[in-house]
Amino acid sequence: MAKELIRLENCTMAFDGEVVLDNINLYINDHEFLTLLGPSGCGKTTTLRIIGGFQTPTSGTVFFDGVRINDVPPHKRAVNTVFQKYALFPHLNVFENIAFGLRIPKADPENKKKVKLPEQEIRSRVMEMLEIVNLKGFEKRRINQLSGGQQQRVAIARALVNQPKVLLLDEPLGALDLKLRKDMQNELKRIQQTMGITFIYVTHDQEEALSMSDTVVVMDKGRIQQIGTPEDIYNEPKNAFVADFIGESNILDGIMRADGVVEIFNRRFQCLDGGFEKDEAVDVVIRPEDVDIVPEDQGQLKGTVTNLTFKGVHYDTIVDFYGFKWLIQTTDYCPVGSRIGIKIDPDGIHVMKKSQYSGMFGDYSSYSEEYDEISDATLVPEEAEEEAHYEE
């Protein structure tokens, strides 16, 4: 059933000698909800713009349905885009914004003549779209009379009414508040399933990526770090960057003593991973929720609680093990200063090959500062670096 629709082959993109995309290889299946996820400046928007036709890769090939489309301009691609700031036409009302694409005469594939859609059909298709995005009765409104969420829906309707094979969405929910964002996430997923078309979605919000996508592509520094289902990405991160970017992770240095046996802090733990060299140095990821707190004398590791934050469902507990601080999420209350032991099940331990990201993430020693940054999502810089390339 999964048919390949888009393929990027060895795509590299450089602006003024600065490499933004570094040899990207990616294929996208029909009907897929694929998310490009990564921090600002990772190249995700550039990838989207290459697919949309707004940028031509410096080298490499873009295929659409098996045909090379590097030089096909945006208006001749079966792809439509929902822009980051919606880019709705301020001089047109809601109806005319959505009808914009329909009113453009299309070349008839048989006799090459340009044909206009009959007004009747334009009207019924726009109305149908308005119903899908829950904006019935808004067709006469001007754009500046709409709220952010409504503008968002118009932008989606305007793109979808052209019945594209692929819809590109560039951080479409970035400007909405949290509650609205959650609603729109469900809405988008529903629309994607009803229309049965491919969505390529760009975001820096890992939660959004995990909850909506069939496939997540994690990017950093112009490279694809990992491609997989949300479960794969979360449970089997390929390197320290992915482990850190998706959810919370304790990332430790370990040594693979044998298949299924990894040594951390000179203690051997059972794990499910294998296929490493004997005594290979590895990164070990332990998710904060996979750690069981037990009385000190029963623990595989023993440590001291140094910080405690109540988060509602659980406590974020920072525990010092031999000078390395871990984040443990537990419903057990362990006061600061208490000595505890921990147990980790074999399936709670994920072993990764060493990478350029080793040692950069997964240490909660500077917990408090880091937490401030994580919890204050508004501080995440907008796509400043990527935006600079829009000028091209």
Add this chain to the structure above:
Amino acid sequence: MRNKLSWLAAPYVLWMALVVIVPIFLVIFYAFTTANSVELAEMEGGLRGLFSMFTLENFARMGTYTVIFTRSFQLALVATVICFLIGYPLAYVMSREGPGFQRTAMVLLMLPMWVNFLLRTYAWMSILENNGILNNFFEAIGLFSLINAVFGTDIQYFHMIRTQGAVVLGMVYNYLPFMVLPIYSVIVKLDHSLLEAARDLGASTAGVFRKVIFPLSLPGVLSGVTMVFVPSVSTFAISRMMGGNNQMLLGNLIENQFLGGAYNPHLGSAIALVMMIIVVACMWIMNRFGEGEERAVML
């Protein structure tokens, strides 16, 4: 907009009251009176005198000047259309080019404005004179002998100065920057993603221009048209210098009533008032026409 600093505007408000509001009332007063009616009223005195002072006599004479009214509005309209036809493409190209080109083009556009207005117009006179620079040039390249040889005519020069064409040329030359600048500043500020969105939705380059750029640049066009049309209608220097006595415009007519031999400030005021009303009506209609877009851009 109540602001603690609003008192800073007081000098301007006072100035406006003195040099704009008061004169307008003076013009209205003069327009509805004549030298005779004022004299009569002074003799008669009292309330009756006051009523008998006001008269529509000046307006009754307006019909005499239909030709001049028509000519003024016609020439101003032609000049505005030409300014638009030259100015819009120029503004569009300028706004699409790189910053270096934009700066250079801007300086070139503004450069003539740094030269005195009268001097500029005199320069055109010496170019267009019967024995002026342009005719001498045609003579030198043998254009006249060629024409005379082919058509059997006896042309010594082209008659360019003191024609309507020369007046329009003077208007276009002097007021073109006022058309280009507002259009340019609107187009250059257009959100680039709107153009990308239009492309994305299937519009060709021409389609993007027709359906997005042009409608969104209309507010600039409106202010450009206003800034060219209004001074063109009321100019008297350009028409006097480039049009001589044949091409009298409203400006010259009014000037004549105040400073010239036909001294009659009452009639001059009436003409000025009628002109003002027509101009305001034109602008009002135009602004109604472009209101939707204006609001859109303010977003």
